[in-house]
Amino acid sequence: MHDGDQGAEPVSRRKDARRNKANLLDAAAAVFVVQGVDAPVREIAARAGVGVGTIYRHFPTRADLIVAVYRHQVDACAEAGPRLLAEGPSPHTALERWIDLFVDFLVTKHGLAAVLQPDAGFDTLHAYFLDRLVPVCGQLLDAAAGAGEIRADIEPYALMRGVGNLCIGADSDPRYDARRLAALLVAGLRHAA
Amino acid sequence: MHDGDQGAEPVSRRKDARRNKANLLDAAAAVFVVQGVDAPVREIAARAGVGVGTIYRHFPTRADLIVAVYRHQVDACAEAGPRLLAEGPSPHTALERWIDLFVDFLVTKHGLAAVLQPDAGFDTLHAYFLDRLVPVCGQLLDAAAGAGEIRADIEPYALMRGVGNLCIGADSDPRYDARRLAALLVAGLRHAA
Amino acid sequence: MHDGDQGAEPVSRRKDARRNKANLLDAAAAVFVVQGVDAPVREIAARAGVGVGTIYRHFPTRADLIVAVYRHQVDACAEAGPRLLAEGPSPHTALERWIDLFVDFLVTKHGLAAVLQPDAGFDTLHAYFLDRLVPVCGQLLDAAAGAGEIRADIEPYALMRGVGNLCIGADSDPRYDARRLAALLVAGLRHAA
């Protein structure tokens, strides 16, 4: 879960460095849960028992850190798309389930949804989400549209952002159930009877 | 708390005080349009030609100010509910139109949607929206449900927040159409075919 | 000595504010003497017994602060030019004496000379010096050239910068006498025998 290195990046030769990176990711994850992804850099550094410089070395941008922390989960979500499609019973069902997964991910990460906005200063993060998930979402939408289950005029990007938005502030408010609303949104894609 | 200029507040007997308040509201509205509702207090004070202290006197909380600025529009939105219900061909249509109104309101006010969250430190604002709009929304939902057009298991509060969330960041991103997504959400309320 | 307000700026109505600005200038002057004009903002604030914000309010830029602190002395130097010209036995003598004045000013202000450079991030300061002193220097040079005492091909700006440079680090080194060197520079302007 915690290497966080993208692609073929040379893994550090130093044991402590590697441990540190893992440390960092753990600490950041922990702090993010409590304080949200806007938590002060120092907080995370303190929690990880490292200096702030170390964080900046590994993750020049806050977005880089967030991406690293949640990367595996985003990837898992991306990979789930084709699988759900294969499992059936229908593309629309697959879409429903996949959106559920996405919502779960966002809601359990305190404040993550809020920084998914473009121009919120988290470009790397935004880009990563888009790169990974929009194609998958598009695939699911195409399949469902191709099967005649849903209307064909919705862009995956728009849907992702809509669902993302629905997840903002979804923790900590028992009267608000983001998963439910996301499901309604997906239901709304069906052709009118 | 802090009276918030809500309900039957004794209007100031002094002319200049009233003028000042109006000034303030105009200025705030103008600044909100450009900078969003998070604009620095000083900006608004400067625009109104008053000191920051004056703002704090009239509106102890930023939420109080926002409420005051948009009160008329919220009220108009609230009042539109029954009227649309009376007019429309059907309750569901009325609901669609009303949601449209609400979305328009939120989207045209830069950043307003984002501060509708509970626990965002804008409690007065949140409370006001709830007080005014949730009952109206509930009325529309009940009517539509009573007419057998939609499912009966959605709470007005949840729907309002969902729509509100969908409007976050809706300006400034041409690929994202909040009104469209809100419409899908409402469509999703219909009974499955 | 210490109002530091340029032109017809409305002097603060509040007593404490005025006192504060004076305070600030005194404190800054004191700190500048010890630490040089690059002293940390916090240092100055502490010395003045105010918060850092107060400094930023009054002097958005460090250069603004420096200008304010030394303004009277620059002005005095500027005003001395014509007077010396009127007094002196000859324009060249006036020039010598004036340069002396300038050198004294720079040398007694720890580190001031160094930030006179263009592109050192002290544009306001640089501009102020130029605006005030270059014309005066030009007047003296012209007079001396007109009297046939010196060569006519030296720009006042170049001379000012040269003298300014000569003053860098002139305090704290007993083996280096900036005044002397500046005098040599001026002597070098004379026509070769």
Place this chain on the structure above:
Amino acid sequence: MHDGDQGAEPVSRRKDARRNKANLLDAAAAVFVVQGVDAPVREIAARAGVGVGTIYRHFPTRADLIVAVYRHQVDACAEAGPRLLAEGPSPHTALERWIDLFVDFLVTKHGLAAVLQPDAGFDTLHAYFLDRLVPVCGQLLDAAAGAGEIRADIEPYALMRGVGNLCIGADSDPRYDARRLAALLVAGLRHAA
């Protein structure tokens, strides 16, 4: 102090070590040209393809590094003194030419002049310049004074520092010609007519 690679230092017996050092000097020279002699250590290390630790090993102090980089040129300058004196036509002409050489050296090395100050934290550098050049300058001054061309009361150290100062910030400002001013300074040494 720290040996600084000065004088008769035992040249490393190991080929790779020597190559490394040469590497370092090349890299530092290249970086100095672009970023000036205050360039971040990391920059130089990266350019040389070594770790920062290696730099610190070879050159404990930044001044040590600068000295090493420019040593040959300083030496060349030192050696030029006697030669120019021998070439004639007069000691004062030799002095002029030699100062020209020195100015050229300083000006073409971005930011070098500024760190020549004593107490700028570049003691090694300052010492090296003094050791090498002050005697040469003294020789030229003595010769010119002996020939009755110039006044006899100027210390070589003072002259060197003056010229050095004149060179500060001389690149990047077309209105300022350090060589010219240095020439004026030297001209000023002549006996008054």
Place this chain on the structure above:
DNA sequence: CATGAATGAGAGTTCATTCAT
């Protein structure tokens, strides 16, 4: 010997909020 990860002091800057006048 070389490496480069880690450190952490330190500087700048912003703005909500208070309170003397």
Place this chain on the structure above:
DNA sequence: GATGAATGAACTCTCATTCAT
């Protein structure tokens, strides 16, 4: 009542220097 000066916590980011590997 109105004003706006003052406050200072809070945050980001940089880089010289050390030292484990």
